[in-house]
Amino acid sequence: MLKKILNRGEIIAVALTAFLALIMGGWQIMLVAVLAGILIGLAAPHTKNAVPRAAAVGLGIGLVIVAITSFHNTTLNTLPGQEVIPPESSTLGTYLIALGLCVGFATLTAFIHNLHDDRKRQIAFIAMLGVLAFAFPFFEQCPGLKWDNFNFGDMSAGCSVKSNILWIGPVIVMFIYGLQAMGLNIVAGYAGLLDLGYVAFFAIGAYTMGLLNSQQLGNQIGSPNLFVWGFWLVIWFAAAAAAFAGLLFGAPTLRLRGDYLAIVTLGFGEIVPIVVKRLDAVKIFEPISLFIAQIMGKTGDAAAQASVCLVGCFGNALDITSGTKGISPINAPQLGDVYTFKVGEFVPWYFVALILLVVSAFFIFRLRASRIGRAWVSIREDELAANAMGIDLVKTKLTAFIIGAMFSGFAGAFYASFTSFISPDAFDFSISVIILAMVILGGSGNITGVLLGASIIMLIDRVLLDRLKVIINGVLQGVVFRDVASGPLSVFVNSLTDATAYKIAIFGLILVVMMKVRPQGILPEQTAARRRPQ
Amino acid sequence: MLELKNVHTYYGNIHALKGISLVVNKGEVVTLIGSSGAGKTTPLRTIQGILRPREGSILLEGEELTKLPPHEIVKRGVSQSPEGRLIFARMSVKENLEMGAYQRNDKPGIAEDMEKVFKLFPRLKERIGQRGGTLSGGEQQMLSMGRALMARPRVMLLDEPSMGLAPILVDQIFDIIRELHSEGVTILLVEQNARLALSVADRGYVLETGEMALSGPAKDLLHDPSVKAAYLGESH
Structure with a gap:
């Protein structure tokens, strides 16, 4: 019966946003409402009455979302273990605004989606997304913003109630991964080279930032600030280092085909973190310094030997990367003397990441349409x-390998500075796989698709599963096992239903289903001619 | 224009070309015929540098091509419409044609040649935005030839243009080869359909298991009793 009223896209939009509303509740009702509106607008059929239809469907779905949110706020939120929702997020005014956003965005998106002129449509879409991306941190930070206490760097300072359920941190990480997915898309999506060790370049970018923008190296030689060169400079070095690593890894291996290349890149992905782990006790002293001391006739005398010591003499081995302990703290960017970025003040980071992402996306888009972009695709299509x-x-x-690596270098440098801490564990093989999954899920060869894939996977990874875990545990403790709240049975069931533990299994399942249902990805690659019609 | 002198090519240990020599003069259509498995594609791959000859030399207007990599050979004016067409399936017709001009930098010249190709193959213009893989076999052959022409070649290598096409399409394709011939394009045509190939060519070579069995003006070969018996399906 539902199918008679709504089309397939609209049903997906309803199911998805209803689910989001159920587990996010009042905290993110605005975001969910906007998302629902956009999805409905995109799903609207290309007919004359598309816009009014989208508005009507938007109103219906908006009401559903409000109802579910209200249910979450009044029922689910009273279960044990939940973070108490502030009253601001469950007032009638909030619900009406959410409803308005849903209808408004449904109408707007449907209108844009039905523009005939392709160029106008693209510009309108980009403008809409740009405004949304710009406005995101302002309405996301807290349910109610008090302007008298407004602080650009830390908007949650102006919140009437602070929340731990912020999306902005995960969204910044999502941008970092989106940047990497776009870079991998050049290698795997355009040129068709399966790279299973893409994380190596991420690690090299991150460690370049870690070494050249922290006191790690300086402390070893007694002048702590010698290697603190500042974020804005080092990010370029990081990109260059990653690109150079791409050249170094690529030059001997790119003569290989298909499976063999994948195996070699897998090896590089493993080698880099291991090398980083082992660079915590470097002694160039032992063979070379001893040899030089001997030539200069300074044998036997330890002090004399030390005078020709190169690096890391005697007990003082040079600790370059701190091994598994990792490098911390890594300095944050500075805007002259005006402002220094701080951990936890997300908004400035958000905008830097956004700019990095948008500029890269534009650059890659132009690359694809250029001569070299066509050459990459043609190699993928038929090497002979x-x-x-x-x-x-x-x-x-x-070239594909180097440019792909370069974007991962940018991402790594930003990541290192953003988290202020890096260790080899952050550059595990699973990262390579997750980035590849983003590319495949979203649509290999399509920048928008790849970014969509990155958003979906990162949102599941960083937000949804955590919320799901809290809610399932709340339901179990508050409804099912009310009388055995701390009993061994409930502990067992709670750990069994810990959604975050099933993360990799869920990603695997998504990939299997995608390959079966839509192997080309959610948004498949378009030919250039469809982008630029004659 | 193009000259092969005593060329030996191997696939691993298999001796595929046993010292063949061949000349294509400027403006000529020369055909290389032979039964399937005679090694007809191998000379073309060798000329383009995709396979390396172990012995012998390949000259383009006196310049040695033997040691050059494929992209340098294309740059010097040797383009190919390969066997099986090898269209870039997920690229548009326009992008496929642009790939043919990959080694060129003169934008106005490329645009001019694209118009020429569309004049020669009006069908391609209708399909300009379509993906190469969605074209029919005949259209793909046209695209493959158009793509080779986009390089503005000094010598165009055509490998089995009739393969897998309906007779009416084969006739169309060969009409276009005649047209190219009259415009003065130099073509080396490898073809299994010997009668058709010899009917458009000035001269022909017959390849048998990696060796040149026979050569001469196309008209003479058409009437040669051994050719008739082996390749034209006539008894004498």
Whole structure:
């Protein structure tokens, strides 16, 4: 019966946003309402009455979302273990605003989606997303903003109630991963080279920032600030270092094909964290310094030997990366003397990450439409034919590898500064796989798709599963096991239903289902001609 | 224009070309015929540098091509419409054609040649935004030839243009080869359909298991009794 009223896209929109409303409740009702509106607008059919229809459907779904949110606020939120929802988020005014946002965005998106002129449509979409991205931190931080206590860096300072359920931190991480997914998309999506060790470049970018923008190296040689070069400079070094690593790894391996290349890149992905782990006690002293001391006739005397010591003499081995302990603290960016970024003050970080992402997306988009972009795709399509067209296969593949690595270097440098702490564990093989999953899920070869894939996976990873865990545990303790709240049975069941523990299984399941249902990804690659119609 | 001198090519240990020599003069259509498995595609891959000859030399207007990588050879004016067409399936018709001009930098010249290709193959213009993989076999052959022409080649290598096409389409394709011939494009045509190939060519070579069995003007070969028996399906 539902199918008669709504089309497939609208049903997906309803199901998705209703689920989000159920587990997020009053905290994120505005975001959920906007998301619902956009999805409905996109799902609206290309007919004359699309806009009024979207408005009507938006109103219906808005009411559903408000009802579910209200249910969450009044019922689920009273269960044990929940963070108490502030009264601001469950007033009639909040609900009406959410309803208005849902209807408004449904109407607006449907209108834009039905514009005939492709160019106008693209610009309108980008403008809408730009405004949303800009406004996001302002309405996301807290349910009620008090302007008398407003602080740009830390908007939650102006909140009437502070929340732990903020999306802005996860969204920044999402941007970092989105940047990486776009970089991997060049290698795997455009050029068709399966890279299973992409995390290596992320690690190299992050460690470049860690080493050149912290006191890690300076402390070893007695002048702590010698290697504190500042974020804005080092991020370029990090990108360059990652790109150089791409050249170094790529040059000998890109003659390999398909599976063999994947295995070699897998190896590089493993090598880099291991090298980082082992660079915690470097002694160039032992063979070389001893040898030099001997030549200079300074044998036997320890002090004399120390005078020709190169690096890390005697007990003082040079600790470059701190091994598994990791490097911390890594300095944050500074805007002259005006403002220094701080951990936990998310908004400035958010905008830097946003700019990094948008500029990169634009750059990659232009690259794809250029001569080299066509060459990458042609190699993926048919190597032999590409060769016969006069494409230098090794050089072109190497370019893809280097440019892909460069974006991962940017991402790594930002990540290191943002978290202020890096250790080899953060550059595990699973990161490579997750980034590849983003590319495949969203649509390999399509920038928008890849970013969508990154958003979906990061939202599941960083937000949804945590919330799901809290809610399931709340329901179990408050409803099912009310009388055995701390009994061994409830502990067992709670750990069994810990949603975060099923993360990798859920990603795997998503990939399996995608391959079965829509192997080309959610938003498949479009040919250039469809982007630029004649 | 193009000259092969005593070229030996191997696939691993298999001796595929046993010292073939061949000349294509400027403005000529020369055909290389032979039964399937005679190694007809191998000379083309060798000329383009995708395979390396172990012995012998390949000259383009006196310049040695033998040691050059494929992209340098394309740059010097040797383009190919390969066997099986090898269209870039997920790229548009326009992008496929642009790939043909990959080694060129003269934008106005490329645009001009694209118009020429569309004049030669009006069908491609209708399909300009479509993905290469969605074209029919005949259209893909046209696209493959158009793509090779986009390089503004000094010598165009055409590998089995009739393969897998309906007779009416084969006739169309060969009409276009005649048209190219009259415009003065130099073509080396490898073809299994010997009668058709010899009917458009100036001269022909017959390849048998990696060796040149016969060569001469196309008209003479058409009437040669051994060719008739082996390749034209006529008894004498």
